[in-house]
Amino acid sequence: MSIERTLRGKVAVVGVAETEYYKWGQSPEPEFKLALRAVLAACADAGISPAQVDGFSSYSNDRSEASHLAAALGTDELRVAVMQWGGGGGGAAAAVANAAAAIATGQAECVVVLRALAQGQFGRFGQGPRVATVSGNGAHSVPYGLMSAAQMFAMRVTRFMHDHDVHQNALRAVALASYRHAQNNPRALMYGRPLDEADYDASRWIVEPFHLFDCCQENDGAAAMVLVPADRAKDFPHRPCYLMGAVSGSHRGAGASVHNDPTYATASFTTVAPRLYEMAGVRPADVDVLQSYENFTGGVVMAMVEHGFCAPEEVNQFFRLENFVAPGGRLPLNTSGGNLAEAYMHGLGLTIEAVRQVWGESTNQVPDADVSMMIAGPMVTPVSSCIFGSQATQ
Amino acid sequence: MSNYLHSGLPSPVAAGDGLDRQFWDGLREEQLRLQRCRSCRGWQWGPEFCCHHCRSFEVGYEATAAEGTIYSHQRVWHPVHPALADQGPYVIVLVELPMAGNVRIVGNLLGDPRQPLQIGAPVTGVFEHHNDHEPAFTLLHWKGRD
Ligand SMILES: [Zn+2]
Numbered sequence: 001m002s003i004e005r006t007l008r009g010k011v012a013v014v015g016v017a018e019t020e021y022y023k024w025g026q027s028p029e030p031e032f033k034l035a036l037r038a039v040l041a042a043c044a045d046a047g048i049s050p051a052q053v054d055g056f057s058s059y060s061n062d063r064s065e066a067s068h069l070a071a072a073l074g075t076d077e078l079r080v081a082v083m084q085w086g087g088g089g090g091g092a093a094a095a096v097a098n099a100a101a102a103i104a105t106g107q108a109e110c111v112v113v114l115r116a117l118a119q120g121q122f123g124r125f126g127q128g129p130r131v132a133t134v135s136g137n138g139a140h141s142v143p144y145g146l147m148s149a150a151q152m153f154a155m156r157v158t159r160f161m162h163d164h165d166v167h168q169n170a171l172r173a174v175a176l177a178s179y180r181h182a183q184n185n186p187r188a189l190m191y192g193r194p195l196d197e198a199d200y201d202a203s204r205w206i207v208e209p210f211h212l213f214d215c216c217q218e219n220d221g222a223a224a225m226v227l228v229p230a231d232r233a234k235d236f237p238h239r240p241c242y243l244m245g246a247v248s249g250s251h252r253g254a255g256a257s258v259h260n261d262p263t264y265a266t267a268s269f270t271t272v273a274p275r276l277y278e279m280a281g282v283r284p285a286d287v288d289v290l291q292s293y294e295n296f297t298g299g300v301v302m303a304m305v306e307h308g309f310c311a312p313e314e315v316n317q318f319f320r321l322e323n324f325v326a327p328g329g330r331l332p333l334n335t336s337g338g339n340l341a342e343a344y345m346h347g348l349g350l351t352i353e354a355v356r357q358v359w360g361e362s363t364n365q366v367p368d369a370d371v372s373m374m375i376a377g378p379m380v381t382p383v384s385s386c387i388f389g390s391q392a393t394q
Numbered sequence: 395m396s397n398y399l400h401s402g403l404p405s406p407v408a409a410g411d412g413l414d415r416q417f418w419d420g421l422r423e424e425q426l427r428l429q430r431c432r433s434c435r436g437w438q439w440g441p442e443f444c445c446h447h448c449r450s451f452e453v454g455y456e457a458t459a460a461e462g463t464i465y466s467h468q469r470v471w472h473p474v475h476p477a478l479a480d481q482g483p484y485v486i487v488l489v490e491l492p493m494a495g496n497v498r499i500v501g502n503l504l505g506d507p508r509q510p511l512q513i514g515a516p517v518t519g520v521f522e523h524h525n526d527h528e529p530a531f532t533l534l535h536w537k538g539r540d
């Protein structure tokens with residue numbers, strides 16, 4: 001007997017929640033307390049008791065450890081505790097994949113995907129080390145003034161823009177879409193703070209080709225998502241939202257140090273995206289709405305090309321604000337405001353928004369959003385992406 | 395001659411596992427030494443314990459010419475470290491080394507930080523000694539080559 005090895009249709013998302021989002025270092029509460037609040041709110045959203053949660057899945061070395069969460073929340077039993085390797089947000093969709101895999105293989109019944117951040121408590125991502133010496137990989141870049149995340153990715157994007165004659169306006173369109181959608185989302189930190197072309201063009205360079213508005217914020221907060229077996233999807237308050245596919249990884253050599261990735265001018269999805277479509281059984285044209293992780297806008301451009309939404313040579317034509325605005329754009333993009341303008345929860349906010357689109361509960365709702373994609377942390381390794389689907393896809 | 399970047403950035407030291415010691419020792423002697431496999435003769439960088447071409451552990455270091463081309467570049471404006479607060483813009487280049495299997499290394503591009511930057515432009519290495527540090531170290535920068 002052959003066993004179909006897929007996550008398609010095996011699990012459903014039944015609850016999501018986020019805490020209030022704060023500017024970096026502004027959380028009035030410690031990180032672990034934020035995590036607890038997010039999990040409890042997600043359980044409430046699903047209408048379940050927190051005691052039923054039997055697994056946790058996270059990424060980017062989240063500090064809110066699964067056993068500690070289970071004990072603090074008084075869950076009945078812990079069955080899976082999964083951490084996706086890799087920093088940044090590359091694991092945001094992988095955390096969903098790993099949770100789903102645990103459920104699909106009978107290891108767990110109710111897994112919470114989690115990310116919590118109170119960086120004021122623990123130090124900041126976007127600044128270099130304050131140490132006298134540096135060794136290992138950092139020794140080959142830090143002494144040359146290369147140490148921030150923006151700098152780590154700038155040269156990939158520059159090479160991509162050079163190879164395909166991609167213009168700065170393509171990056172700008174990504175930033176404008178996020179800010180446009182944030183104006184309808186009261187949760188967004190940039191709610192009430194619109195951005196237009198002139199603001200973007202006048203903003204200072206951080207590192208070429210990234211203006212200030214090409215770079216994500218750093219924020220405090222927590223978010224959580226509850227997954228259960230698909231056959232229970234209709235027992236909960238929200239409309240069914242099924243996982244159609246979730247994959248992670250990267251191409252050969254992506255992790256080579258000192259910028260020696262052989263396929264350098266990419267977002268690391270060249271082998272990942274085809275596997276996602278194969279598992280989900282859909283094509284790019286079937287995707288109704290897209291959340292694509294903006295650590296830096298240039299990564300969104302490359303990630304969307306690698307997911308087949310346009311050819312590299314079509315970027316300058318396709319990456320226009322009107323194509324990305326919900327509800328009527330060709331491919332509504334980052335409809336919560338995304339990392340740039342809602343909040344930077346290392347992508348879990350984007351995953352939640354992808355689910356809300358299927359539920360019909362977005363603040364920038366796309367009509368009949370049956371196929372909803374989320375692309376996580378471009379340009380790192382491993383990366384990941386996933387697709388959620390409505391009842392109509394099953 | 396003053397250094398390209400203001401002083402105060404972390405100083406590089408060889409990794410505790412010894413993997414890149416020959417690289418740093420080579421720069422002190424104004425020589426670019428990178429990993430080369432004794433089994434398949436393939437070059438690789440950054441340093442690893444085994445060869446990613448043939449998986450041999452017989453990986454040594456060989457000197458190669460500090461001559462390459464700009465594979466990509468970045469002009470930095472936002473100071474990412476207090477030592478760079480008054481630096482102003484500066485340029486980092488990713489240099490591809492055709493004579494070492496097209497491996498790449500990171501350095502600064504000397505000259506006007508506002509100069510036009512061109513992928514594919516030929517560059518040649520310039521060793522920048524930091525002798526007043528303990529331990530002393532040397533960085534490898536780049537300048538345009540005709
Ligand atoms: Zn070899």
